Amino acid sequence: MTVKIITDSTSDITAEEGAKLGITVAPLTVMFGRESFLDRVTITTEEFYRRLTTQDVFPTTTQPSPAAFAELYNKLAEETDEILVINLSSKLSGTYQSAVSAIDMVKKNCRVEVIDSQFVAMGQGLVVLAAANAAQQGASLDELTGFVRDALGRxxxxxxxxxxxxxxxxxxxxxxxxxxxxxxxxxxxxxxxxxxxxxxxxxxxxxxxxxxxxxxxxxxxxxxxxxxxxxxxxxxxxxxxxxxxxxxxxxxxxxxxxxxxxxxxxxxxxxxxxxxxxx
CATH class of the missing domain: 3.30.1180.10 (Hypothetical Protein Tm841; Chain: A;domain 3)
Incomplete structure (x- = not known):
């Protein structure tokens, strides 16, 4: 089975791009006051930057919950027995910890590895894209984890x-x-x-x-x-x-x-x- 790749929306890989490459993108949440939006799912970049530059309300953000990651794991576990998760820096967000906590919620026999990229944006995204390409070529989960750690160093x-x-x-x-x-x-x-x-x-x-x-x-x-x-x-x-x-x-x-x-x-x-x- 092909290893499935999960990343988060701060990788700047859109859900549409991810779908073409076999990457599942977990959205973080951005909030303007009491209004909350899933990153690039229920708010577009255009609408976000319009609000950012024209409104006085300063936005805030929050990471996906462990339950949100568990839902993704269990869905993908129907298709594979190995999942690799590559998240933004754990020093900038709690997303990595949510992804790790969700491992205990996997219902099927599916191995999940979570890597803290220690990057954001395309510093994370380029490595995720390279990992997805390697997965499609048949790399195992162990091979992919080594590949990703090497790529992050480059x-x-x-x-x-x-x-x-x-x-x-x-x-x-x-x-x-x-x-x-x-x-x-x-x-x-x-x-x-x-x-x-x-x-x-x-x-x-x-x-x-x-x-x-x-x-x-x-x-x-x-x-x-x-x-x-x-x-x-x-x-x-x-x-x-x-x-x-x-x-x-x-x-x-x-x-x-x-x-x-x-x-x-x-x-x-x-x-x-x-x-x-x-x-």
Whole structure:
């Protein structure tokens, strides 16, 4: 039987994309006041960012419950006896713990392994996509867990933020806390290290930030795949992807929009790049 792959919606893999690749996407929840929405299921990215930029209500988020993961496990256990779950960093969300807790709720004889990616967005997503491809080629669960841990070590993700306001309000600012006192015009570049947000550098404009992202990607010699994603900067993201495509004509470049749950912390006008190094 083919190993089934589960990830969460912060991987920035949509449910539609996942279905084509045999990936089940567990949605987190985003809330505006008393209104709650399943990430990319009952609220679109367009509607979310419209609300984020026009309303005074600051959104909040919550992880899927163990029961929600158990429902997915039991459904997939009808089709397989091995499931691999790859979640966002456990230091940024309780999603990983929910996925682990749900293992005891599996009714059939089905082995479930849960991996803490220690990433978010396409830092997580590119590895999930690679794992799904390996699963379709017949890799076992043990082979996949080794494959994923190796791929996570080859994955590199950095993001340009227009503001740290949303990250700070959401309590996810991590090691970038020291940047909060910076001059308002300073634009931070952040990354994730050992599952936590860390500062990389500070720049004075959006154009300088995007140029930094470009130079970051082109500093790698061997690349398996690249991702470019944004919150509300489609034109800038497209232009960056085009430049990277010219620099790496034989490398697939994925374009995506940051999910509502991650957009809660990234805020508007953020743009990120992910590099999955080749072996």
């Amino acid at each position: 994955c590199h993700w950095i993001t340009y933020f227009d503001t740290l306001k949303y990250l700070a309000k959401g309590g996810r600012i991590g090691k970038a806390q020291g940047l909060l006192g910076s001059v308002l015009s300073i634009k931070p570049i952040l990354t994730v290290k050992e599952g936590e947000i860390h500062p990389v550098t500070r720049l004075r404009s959006k154009s300088a930030g995007i140029e930094y992202l470009y130079n970051f990607v082109t500093s790698f010699q061997k690349i398996e795949e690249i991702a470019v994603e944004h919150t509300t900067l489609p034109d800038e993201a497209d232009r960056l992807a085009e430049r990277l495509s010219a620099a790496f004509p034989n490398v697939n470049i994925r374009r995506s929009i940051v999910s509502p749950v991650l957009g809660t912390y990234g805020g508007p006008d953020a743009i990120a790049v992910t590099v999955l190094e080749a072996r």
